[in-house]
Amino acid sequence: MIMAAERRAEAPKIPEAEGVKKDHSLEALDRLSQMLAEDMQSVNRIIVARMESPVALIPQLAGYIVAAGGKRLRPLLTLASAELCGYRGDRHHKLAAAVEFIHTATLLHDDVVDESELRRGQDSANTLFGNQASVLVGDFLFSRSFELMVEDGSLDVLRILSHASAVIAEGEVLQLATNNNLRTSEAEYLAVVSAKTAALFEAACEIGAIVAERPAADADALRRFGANFGIAFQIVDDVLDYSSREATLGKTIGDDFREGKLTLPVVYAISRGNDVERAFWRRTLENVEQRDGDFEHAVALIARHDGFDASLDLARRHGAAASAALMSLPQNPMRGALAAIVEFCINREF
Amino acid sequence: MIMAAERRAEAPKIPEAEGVKKDHSLEALDRLSQMLAEDMQSVNRIIVARMESPVALIPQLAGYIVAAGGKRLRPLLTLASAELCGYRGDRHHKLAAAVEFIHTATLLHDDVVDESELRRGQDSANTLFGNQASVLVGDFLFSRSFELMVEDGSLDVLRILSHASAVIAEGEVLQLATNNNLRTSEAEYLAVVSAKTAALFEAACEIGAIVAERPAADADALRRFGANFGIAFQIVDDVLDYSSREATLGKTIGDDFREGKLTLPVVYAISRGNDVERAFWRRTLENVEQRDGDFEHAVALIARHDGFDASLDLARRHGAAASAALMSLPQNPMRGALAAIVEFCINREF
Numbered sequence: 001m002i003m004a005a006e007r008r009a010e011a012p013k014i015p016e017a018e019g020v021k022k023d024h025s026l027e028a029l030d031r032l033s034q035m036l037a038e039d040m041q042s043v044n045r046i047i048v049a050r051m052e053s054p055v056a057l058i059p060q061l062a063g064y065i066v067a068a069g070g071k072r073l074r075p076l077l078t079l080a081s082a083e084l085c086g087y088r089g090d091r092h093h094k095l096a097a098a099v100e101f102i103h104t105a106t107l108l109h110d111d112v113v114d115e116s117e118l119r120r121g122q123d124s125a126n127t128l129f130g131n132q133a134s135v136l137v138g139d140f141l142f143s144r145s146f147e148l149m150v151e152d153g154s155l156d157v158l159r160i161l162s163h164a165s166a167v168i169a170e171g172e173v174l175q176l177a178t179n180n181n182l183r184t185s186e187a188e189y190l191a192v193v194s195a196k197t198a199a200l201f202e203a204a205c206e207i208g209a210i211v212a213e214r215p216a217a218d219a220d221a222l223r224r225f226g227a228n229f230g231i232a233f234q235i236v237d238d239v240l241d242y243s244s245r246e247a248t249l250g251k252t253i254g255d256d257f258r259e260g261k262l263t264l265p266v267v268y269a270i271s272r273g274n275d276v277e278r279a280f281w282r283r284t285l286e287n288v289e290q291r292d293g294d295f296e297h298a299v300a301l302i303a304r305h306d307g308f309d310a311s312l313d314l315a316r317r318h319g320a321a322a323s324a325a326l327m328s329l330p331q332n333p334m335r336g337a338l339a340a341i342v343e344f345c346i347n348r349e350f
Numbered sequence: 351m352i353m354a355a356e357r358r359a360e361a362p363k364i365p366e367a368e369g370v371k372k373d374h375s376l377e378a379l380d381r382l383s384q385m386l387a388e389d390m391q392s393v394n395r396i397i398v399a400r401m402e403s404p405v406a407l408i409p410q411l412a413g414y415i416v417a418a419g420g421k422r423l424r425p426l427l428t429l430a431s432a433e434l435c436g437y438r439g440d441r442h443h444k445l446a447a448a449v450e451f452i453h454t455a456t457l458l459h460d461d462v463v464d465e466s467e468l469r470r471g472q473d474s475a476n477t478l479f480g481n482q483a484s485v486l487v488g489d490f491l492f493s494r495s496f497e498l499m500v501e502d503g504s505l506d507v508l509r510i511l512s513h514a515s516a517v518i519a520e521g522e523v524l525q526l527a528t529n530n531n532l533r534t535s536e537a538e539y540l541a542v543v544s545a546k547t548a549a550l551f552e553a554a555c556e557i558g559a560i561v562a563e564r565p566a567a568d569a570d571a572l573r574r575f576g577a578n579f580g581i582a583f584q585i586v587d588d589v590l591d592y593s594s595r596e597a598t599l600g601k602t603i604g605d606d607f608r609e610g611k612l613t614l615p616v617v618y619a620i621s622r623g624n625d626v627e628r629a630f631w632r633r634t635l636e637n638v639e640q641r642d643g644d645f646e647h648a649v650a651l652i653a654r655h656d657g658f659d660a661s662l663d664l665a666r667r668h669g670a671a672a673s674a675a676l677m678s679l680p681q682n683p684m685r686g687a688l689a690a691i692v693e694f695c696i697n698r699e700f
Contacts, residue, residue: 058519105489112481112482112485131481132462135459136459136519137519139519142515143513143518147509153505158496158508163493163497165489165493170408170490173403173408
């Protein structure tokens with residue numbers, strides 16, 4: 001395996017990376033985590049307790065991927081949404097853990113599907129424990145997530161999260177059909193992203209309003225916030241897979257290119273390219289015949305056609321829609337913190 | 351691929367196959383299906399309607415595996431249990447479909463885990479559609495199953511089936527640890543089987559009592575029936591993987607041997623074998639270095655140590671416990687039909 005430091009030295013200089021400007025909102029996620037630190041500790045305790053099993057491999061593997069860190073963004077969204085809605089109990093702790101379990105299960109299955117070797121800068125679980133265990137422990141966490149919801153006892157929450165889970169799976173299957181398919185349109189890309197990523201953001205936020213027993217209008221507003229935030233988040237993720245420096249992103253860059261995934265920057269570059277460029281994309285993404293220097297050439301083509309800027313523009317528009325959705329909700333510090341993490345996620349470099 | 355007819359010609363003559371005696375109860379499953387034919391039609395309509403998705407690959411793949419037939423044993427158990435308890439509504443249709451979706455999802459994931467090429471005598475879904483789609487469509491069906499339960503609205507049912515799903519995953523992971531492990535004991539084998547197979551039989555039966563709103567004692571009796579039936583069923587399945595003729599079983603035989611699975615007939619043969627035999631098992635099951643004639647030799651060794659008979663004895667004891675559990679329940683034709691399918695499953699040759 002190539003060490004991260006070596007990879008960094010090889011990373012191409014990408015003009016668009018400077019387009020992603022650094023600003024003070026970069027600390028917004030840390031600030032949100034601090035505001036919710038006590039709640040998050042309870043969530044983490046539930047996560048650790050409920051990944052237990054007499055079958056030792058389960059807590060080992062689940063512990064590996066859960067402990068590998070990650071931003072815990074989705075459970076934070078549930079906690080923040082509940083708090084924004086004025087909720088004062090502790091039901092949201094269990095539900096935030098359920099959300100994280102669904103996310104972790106999809107990560108485990110994604111890595112099997114993508115044959116990823118790295119996840120958050122470390123060996124992915126399937127590399128370390130094998131595909132079989134990753135599939136099955138994903139199933140276990142998914143089931144556990146529903147057990148947690150059943151203990152909570154809200155059929156509304158169960159409805160929202162079981163539906164989100166089905167939509168996520170649909171999105172992942174739809175993505176299989178767009179892989180290696182040069183005809184993938186912006187609309188198809190957005191359909192994939194809305195389902196595979198935004199559906200869980202949306203559900204994580206909505207259940208905050210449900211536990212707080214707020215009127216449907218608030219639940220709708222939080223859904224719209226989550227859905228738009230999720231889309232913005234995934235677009236930026238896909239831009240970074242071409243433009244981030246590996247050590248910063250904490251996972252290999254160029255994965256999407258190597259797997260022939262049709263993400264937004266590429267969709268734009270292909271639609272705006274000439275026949276020679278089209279032949280390049282066909283060879284590299286459709287036939288997945290790749291040589292040294294292809295990735296750097298792909299980055300240059302995307303840049304030439306403003307694929308990064310256009311992608312980030314769309315991310316910003318969804319970010320703005322997310323922030324706008326917050327406006328009908330109570331004005332309190334949590335509302336400001338949620339608006340700030342949208343900014344943070346759009347402007348992040350990792 | 352070798353055709354089924356060619357494989358049959360190669361199948362070894364196994365004395366134990368005669369030990370599994372044919373009797374009149376062989377038609378019991380057909381009889382149960384006929385008694386519940388109308389209900390089962392409703393269940394099938396729900397199954398077909400709810401595997402729908404705008405993502406075409408999902409109904410294609412799900413339709414392939416669901417249409418591939420199978421015995422629909424688990425949804426039949428839910429229908430039969432509800433009817434045995436005197437239930438007269440139609441809630442059990444949706445719940446039986448939910449049970450079948452959980453089963454189908456685990457089959458899809460199992461085939462990925464086992465790298466099986468055949469399922470019910472046809473190409474397995476992962477052979478035809480790829481591992482990626484099988485993992486994701488399994489996730490979709492699993493989510494759909496919970497959506498069906500949420501629509502039904504019983505938290506008791508949700509609790510029972512989410513718990514069963516977690517236990518199934520635990521059983522599958524535990525099985526990974528026993529694979530290629532000659533030290534697997536009868537107790538460990540039974541722990542795997544109780545979890546990976548019997549847990550869903552148990553839950554499928556129990557929810558019949560739940561929809562019928564019967565007292566806890568009846569739900570307990572149906573649990574015990576399902577648990578013991580499930581264990582008996584799986585033991586017989588594992589015996590047949592060594593002794594059935596391929597064309598009859600509808601899947602490849604010898605799969606467990608080729609994958610180095612420590613099923614009960616082998617567990618007995620190993621514990622009763624000498625050092626030379628132990629070396630044979632180590633080479634074939636632990637190191638999975640297999641040559642022509644090894645499978646036939648394995649069958650002969652199991653037979654020499656009464657591994658088939660001892661396994662079937664244990665299956666019969668669990669079958670008897672299953673029938674005994676039925677005794678506290680109302681005496682009606684459905685009770686007789688359930689007792690008969692236990693007999694059928696123990697005496698089946700496929």
